[in-house]
Every structure is written in structure tokens, then in C-alpha cells.
Amino acid sequence: MPATHPGLMRFLLPALLSLCCAGPARAAHVLVDAGHGPEQPGATGASGRAEYLYNRDLAAALARALAALGDRTTRIEGIGVDIPAARRAADAPEADLLVSIHHDSAQARFLAAGRQSEFAGYSIFVSALNARPGRSLACARRIGERLRSAGERPSDYHAEPVEGENHPFIDRPLGVHRYDDLAVLRHAPMPAVLVEAGVIINPEEELRLGRQETIARLARAIAQGAHACLEDRRHQEPDLAAMPGRF
Ligand SMILES: [Zn+2]
Secondary structure, eight states: OOOOOHHHHHHHHHHHHHHHHSSSSOOOOEEEESSSSSSSSSBBBBOOHHHHHHHHHHHHHHHHHHHHHHHHHEEEEEEESSGGGGGTTTTOOOOOOEEEEEEOOOHHHHHTTTTTGOSSEEEEOTTTSSSSHHHHHHHHHHHHHHHHHHOOOBBBBSSSSSSTTOOOOOEETTTTOOOOOHHHHHHOOOOOEEEEEEETTTTTHHHHHHSHHHOOOOOOOHHHHHHHHHHHHSSSOOGGOOOOOOO
């Protein structure tokens, strides 16, 4: 065995250790929540198809897209019975991120007025009452960036100053809103975002959102955003004071 110069080893060892042990970041663990459940399936699409079915399809595609990026996922799905929003994250409190998948409607008065085709686009929500609001916002922004890059456009409906909406934009170009009281977000012990992938009450948008090609593209974009944000976790979290709106 050749002799090793101790001074050289003192110099080389930290470098060798950093090479061996830094490696790729550990796989992230993402909770993928298909919003609502079979008993209370959420909104109803223009065709009569329930929101839960859209959520389930996109959540399944998102789990596959995250797995393709090397991330671990746990699916949250109401099978036979709905899971209360406040308990969605209960089975895996150690997860790094919760992504709750939904599809949007609009208030009944707009639908009654025949205005459903006016509503389109995605929205992303975070809650300042979540355990990790800064990290939630960072992940929401990464997801918004990837959705924009994938050709999606944010909706501005939820920011309208009308009763039942009025959820202010934190980041308008990326479609990120603040909605503190969303139970699935505020009760999650990990960073959490809720994605309304599009508006199923709009007949054209519903058709588009039901296509396999759209589902796969949305899933890839959301997965890439979540993955990028979790790889970024060593970076400083955004300042909560930068979040506008009500507490
Ligand atoms: Zn929903």
C-alpha cells in the first residue's frame, strides 16, 4: 500500500467527503391530494361530470410525473368515503409538500346569468396560517412558472372584490392567491398548495381539461414546479410580510 502524506490527506479528505456524500439531494416526498371524494364530489362540470373525477385523473397523472422525476409520492384519495379536508395530510405528516388538486367552478349567480364561458384558467392558493407559509409560497410560485411555461393562463376570478371571492393575488402573473382559511392548507403540518387546474363549468375548457394530452401536460408542469421548489429548499424562504391581504 503506498504511503499517504498526512498533510495531503488533510487537504483532500473534506473534498472527497463532499464528493461522496453530497450526491443528489434525497428524494422528496410529496402528498398528492385528489380534492373532495366520491360522496361529496365538489363542483359539477358543464357536461354534468363531477369535479372529483377530474381531480382523481390529474392527481394520478401528477403522482406518475413526480415518480418520473425521482420523487416519492403518497396519494390521498377518498375511496368509498370522503376524507375531511383538515385530515388530508394525517397519514404522512413527515412529507415535504402537499399538493391538493381541484377543478374550478364559479358562483351560482354568474352561472345563472349564462356567464360560464367567461371563466377559464388556473389558480394556485396558499394559506398564511399553514405551518410553512413561506415555503408554500415558494412552491406555489415554482408551480405557477411551470404552468405558464406549459402555455396555461391564470384566472383572475378569485381576486374579484365580490362576496365569496376576494382572495387577493400574492403573485398575479403566476396566478398565486392568498386564501388563509382553506382547511386542507391551514391544517397541513408541511408546506401546502392548492391548485385549481382549470374551470370545468366552462364547456370548452371542460373538454380541454378532460383530454389525456392536457392532463399529462398539466401533471408534468405541476410536478416540475414542486420538484424544483423542493430541490431549492436550502434557499431562504420568502418573507411572510410580503404576503398581501387579510390575516
Ligand atoms: Zn374543489
